[in-house]
Amino acid sequence: MPIATDVFRSAARAQASALGRSDFDAIYVPHPIQDQLPEEIQGRAEATLEKIAARLTESHQPEPAAS
Numbered sequence: 001m002p003i004a005t006d007v008f009r010s011a012a013r014a015q016a017s018a019l020g021r022s023d024f025d026a027i028y029v030p031h032p033i034q035d036q037l038p039e040e041i042q043g044r045a046e047a048t049l050e051k052i053a054a055r056l057t058e059s060h061q062p063e064p065a066a067s
Contacts, residue, residue, distance in 0.1 A: 001055060003048065005031035027051045 004012055006028040016024040029044050036044070 001052060002026035003029065003052075005029055005033060007031040027055060 002012065004026045008031075009026075009028055012026050013022075016022060027048060029048055033041070033044070
């Protein structure tokens, strides 16, 4: 699963589309990163981990039982 800063959203989507994967989308974090304090990076990492976990589990939810 790709992770990128939000300024690369358009480029990432264009690349995915060019590769025939227009449905494929990265997880985006706020830009910039390099000027952040360690505590700020930690907060972003924790928020991103939640997004990753949600993305990984959303497609693996069991189908509802047929009535």
